[in-house]
Amino acid sequence: MSATVSTAADATLNAHILVVDDDEKLRRLLVRYLTDHGFRVTAAEDAAHARDSLRSLRPDLMVLDVTMPGESGLELVDDLRRNGDPELPVLLLTARGAPEDRIAGFEAGADDYLGKPFDPYELVLRVRALLRRAGAVANTQTVDIGPIRLGDAEFDSARGELRNSGGPIRLTGGELALLTALARKPNEILSREEIAEALDMEEPGERAIDVQVTRLRRKIERDSREPRYLHTVRGRGYVLKPGL
Known part of the structure; x- marks a missing residue:
């Protein structure tokens, strides 16, 4: 992951991101890359650890892998929407890029969807777009x-x-x-x-x-x-x- 993104004045900087992925290598890369671009990052290796993190902190956005052992990313976000936080922005990561897979993610309650492998530049753009959307909604209120x-x-x-x-x-x-x-x-x-x-x-x-x-x-x-x-x-x- 070597692409760079400008960190000029941006209201999304210093936002707290929860990264959930069972792939340790990718999880470390995500943490390092997002941190390098001005975000605060907490990492979890699966849905159970993500739930523990959500009990103790309120992230601004969650980057969530779809395919994980035990509870899948789709199951986690669906339960989060039904019984947890309906407003937390969620960006799904998955190796499955077919239209029906993306639709399944949206139907579960995800806000955006990014297929693997992905360009790190696009990851940061999508994260910032979701944070801006959340901020814009707050402002309209x-x-x-x-x-x-x-x-x-x-x-x-x-x-x-x-x-x-x-x-x-x-x-x-x-x-x-x-x-x-x-x-x-x-x-x-x-x-x-x-x-x-x-x-x-x-x-x-x-x-x-x-x-x-x-x-x-x-x-x-x-x-x-x-x-x-x-x-x-x-x-x-x-x-x-x-x-x-």
């Missing part, structure tokens, strides 16, 4: 665009919170970024390009965006197959139509 009603649920933009009568509904970072972007322009069509920009996706692809939309629909729609609030406008993009 300070801009109050008023509550958005979605049936029995309500999205509070100032808090960045979706809730219904049962309490808060957990959103991943990608889901929150998508809902925030749509809620800022209710009843207006957002193109795929605008959504990709809101999600800070380097190479989103239509399917990757569709997965994020599908995941969000499951949380705001009574029947995600017949959406009332988040509509597809064929050939143009998506639109959020608040209402009861």
Whole structure:
């Protein structure tokens, strides 16, 4: 790993990264490379050790290998989204680069996906992009665009919170970024390009965006197959139509 990335003033510098990979050689290289580029890094050799780390610290992002002995990376991120931290940005690393493997990662709740072998320059760019996205979402939470009603649920933009009568509904970072972007322009069509920009996706692809939309629909729609609030406008993009 010899590529270099400028460390000029960057709000993502000194972010804390949790690296989880059972390959000791690669894990050491990841730690050294990310450290050399201004990040604080904690390493874990498998999902069990990653869980121990997550109990004692709150990283800004997790770089997670998919194929590990015991609990896989997909199983870990899926459980993290369901029962742990739904907002922690997760970048998956895998030797499997087929589209269906990437989609499986997104469906499990990952925010981005990088196939092995990878260019270290691209790794740092993707890490920074995910950190910027997380920061951008946090910043939008300070801009109050008023509550958005979605049936029995309500999205509070100032808090960045979706809730219904049962309490808060957990959103991943990608889901929150998508809902925030749509809620800022209710009843207006957002193109795929605008959504990709809101999600800070380097190479989103239509399917990757569709997965994020599908995941969000499951949380705001009574029947995600017949959406009332988040509509597809064929050939143009998506639109959020608040209402009861």
